[in-house]
Amino acid sequence: MLLSDVGATGFQFFALVPLILIFPLLGLLINIAFGSRMQEKQIGWVASGAVGLTFIISFLQLVSLGIHPEGTVIRLADWITIANLNLHWGIKVDTLSVTMMLVVSGVGFLIHVYAIAYMHDDVRINGDPSRYQRFFVFFNLFILAMMILVSADNYLMLFVGWEGVGLCSYLLIGFWYDKGKDGIGNALAGKKAFITNRIGDFGFLLAAFTIFGLFHSFEFDEIFPQIKQVATVLPYGILFITVFMLLGVTGKSAQLPLYVWLPDAMAGPTPVSALIHAATMVTAGVYLIARSYPFYAVMPEARTLVSWVGALTALFAATIAVGQFDIKKVLAYSTISQLGFMVTAVGMGAFTAGMFHLVTHAFFKALLFLSAGSVIQGVERGLHAQLHHKGGLQEDHHLDPQDMRNMGGLRTRMPTTFWVYLIGALALAGIVPLAGFWSKDEILLNASNIDKRIYWILAVAAFFTAFYMARQIFMVFFGEPRTDAVAHASESPQLMTIPLIVLAALAGFGGFLNLPHIETFGHWLEHTIEYKPLTVLGEEMPPFSLQVAGMSTLLALLGIGIGYWLYYILVQKSLRGEPQAYKDPLESALGPVFSVLNHKYWVDELYGVLVIHPYQALSQWLADVVDWRFWHDWFHDTVIAGTFKKGTKLLAVQIDLGIIDATANGLARLTNWSSGQLRRVQTGYVRNYAMAVFIGVVFILGYLIVILK
């Protein structure tokens, strides 16, 4: 639909949708151009304002969709026109894309506001305030790329956004590129994220090319109606597409086997972890599958594969989270685990449940990350205060402000942070009536009706989820402070706590978007996603099951209970007022098993041995032996250049110098000589000049007289 048509038919808010790309673009341009002359607050508010306006535009789309739920496509420009490939830049406005727009811009806005205050301290802790401007430029760029991703009406434009968010992720993970382990750790983490994602992108591209090969189009609206027909003729073509798309998803959404980059990505500033590595970018894979649902709808085999990948990831990552001490690493593995829940859901065909969990997870995981950021800066402030207090360097100077073993007792020192953290943790653990309960329950309900094995895997993962969150809460907020720095910790400024409170409210009440039997969100998405999963018996999915809900609540409470017993009661008993002697009770109890979890099953090391080291050795061999010694030294230098040199020497000395040069030099010498001779004619006497004219005239007239008579 053209812009002018939109105006005529009265969907006036749809016509505004290009602004969701323009506002972030403007924000980042303003900050690039004038940021160096603006104050920090101004930079931050320009960036936040841009995202806030984007949210308002997204909300207007919601209003228009209320009247016209079928949505529309706004074409902005022709992009590529080659032969029968005719691509345009178009924005798809439907219930699915607007859901994503609202999440990205809404949560994004809150995180931007939070970052105004957070980055103020962060750039000072890390000692380079000039990077404040850069942070918000990247942050706006991310929102722009994410908006392109979710608003695309074709796979190629989606890929532009997909790569754009990957770029921003890379830039922001390595934001403090000169920090980290050995001064290069953060840069390496960024590189790891980028390269791992390249593998997934390779899968995405193969899928996209296959789509174009089969359908001669990249546009959703042209592809989807043909899928059923193509699937009967070429089922393996569709299978190929779905499997390689899944590879892309495992990269972007950090699923087995490509999840390894996400924990390392915690090297980025905490708002980055919250926005990109928890709430929005990593869910792009889930969105991609939901968007491509017609492919998965006709391919049960692909669905099975996707749901198993998701379920195994959910359990695997949840167990690792139990053994982590870094406050952000726990949340990172939790994110991988929760993404596994979503992928399982969309894999089972429960697209609505998956998207619902995506939304609620965006609320409570952004909340948890931001609160963790608040905790970290609280500890930093404590460290700072303590240094001032005592003067001079202390043993705690090298204290890791993210290590939970150093914390404890922050409940009284950072009350607001504690309460919002608690709400986030309970929502994640799935305690009724918080957001996570409803969305997780819906996934479990679907799983129990489709595949019992997957259901039990997810249920165990849910148990671990509750347990590690309880462990974290008790380690961080309860008991006595285990270091002086934590004892001096203080609450974060309001600019940080207010977004936290808003997110806490969303995490608390977000579940009411899609209550059983009412299913506001489900009906909303039905306009876009027409597929509904069936039970194994081929019946329609029941809206609610007390058995499933009861079971998951029971598991969650069990996890919290064990956490309470281990990390509160046992710890209090064993320490007896000596907080410095803290040791993780689980570590002592499980011993080597805990070590396995703490070392993340040595997967990084395994990849190192299996892939990275052989690859590096191969590269080394190719570079040293094949390229340098064989190709360069022998083939190029000896064979080609040597022969060539001999040949040219023959040509140069014998033929060129002897014949050609001699002739050419002779000519040049002749030219120079005649130049000198002719110059002598120029005597400077007017009479000679006039004589030359006269002789010329005589010659001309003489010639004419000869030929005319």
Next chain:
Amino acid sequence: MKWDDLFAILPLVVISTWAVVLVLVDIVIPRDRKGITAALAALGLIFALYFTLPQYNRHLVAFNGMVIVDGFSAFLNTLFLASGLLAIALAYGFLKRNNIDRSEYYTLMLFSISGMMLMGIAADLIIIFLALELLSIPLYVLAGFARPRLDSEEAALKYFILGAFSGGFVVYGVALVYGATGSTAIVEIIQAVVAGKAAMVLLTIGAALIMVGFGFKVAAVPFHMWTPDVYQGSPSPVTSFMAVGAKAAGFAALLRIFVSAFPYLSVSLVPILWLISALTMILGNIVAIAQNNIKRMLAYSSIAHAGYILMAVVTFGKGSAAIDAVSAALFYLLAYALTNFGAWSVVIALEKSEGRGLLLQDYAGLGKKYPAWAAAMTVFMLSFTGVPPTLGFLGKFYLFRSVLEGGFIGLAIIAVLTSLVSAYYYLRVVVIMYMQDGEPVVEGDIWLKVAAGATAVLVVVLSLFATPLLQWAAQATLQSGL
């Protein structure tokens, strides 16, 4: 007299009236404020330009066939007026530095331009002669403008004596043509020939003598010998103006007369023109190699370029090929004019009093010390040589192509070979600038910088977007006047 007649000569009226008034106004302008005169002269040129532009795509015969306005004349008159503007930009600072900032420079130049513009629209041999004198006499004076410097006075006198000498040939030729056809108007000459009433031998000899006269003006071999001495002796801004304006006016007359009035004489005259053109290209390019003074080198370079443009005149009897050749010649003149003014602006920037700073050796080290000036000079040298992406390349390309179209393959080969020779002395300047060490001193005022920068940019940029320019030149065709 009709109003249309006035419209036809309106730019000319504007510029000559402006010049006369400027002479009077100049009396009240104080000696140390001659910049005002320069500005007023420039304003007059712009004003005349404003009246010239509406003459495109017009075809007017005025004053009973004495003048004709067509695309050809409009193109050339635009070129003359723009040259005037550049010549003012080049002169202003130079005259001041050399303590010769007399305002007569500007008024004389306006008079000379009025002569050139008259040449552009002239359609009668008498008017053509009148225009020739009108443009030449102020130039004689301008050549001696640096008096009491001896070389300047010598240049003026040489130019005057030889100019008068060759002017005599033009008058003699006109008289013979009149005797042969009974008229000096181009239209009536053609009619007389068509009616078979013309004495062809007399007419041919008359045409040949006219050719000699204008051959002098454009500096074609063997009528070129004044060129190096006059170019070297005249103040540099005058030289640059002379090298473009006088040459373009000479070609205007040659093309107008030969292509529209004498195409049937091609059998007897083409061999002569062919030889003159070939000799001019060969001699100009070869002797330029031996020069170590940049002004003399550019003088020979201008002789060589006259040889190239003469090739367009050689095709004058070839019908449609001649039309193409005229367009190609106009385009070449434009390219030459821009490149020439640019190169001279660099020369002026490096020139010191008493004629120092003009040796090629004085350009050593320019690339290091003044990269912008050196880059501009490199552009001009490449354009002169005919290397893409410059206007010089396109000019040569279209000109050589139209010569081939006319069937003069030998001439085209000579042109290409001599272009190759020209690379030797043009690129030598570049080599000296960038690869030899030296301590050049540049004294460029703002207008000089503007002129050099603008021409350098135009030479490159216009070559990249040359299509409108080519179309413009292609539309600037000669109208017969019938």
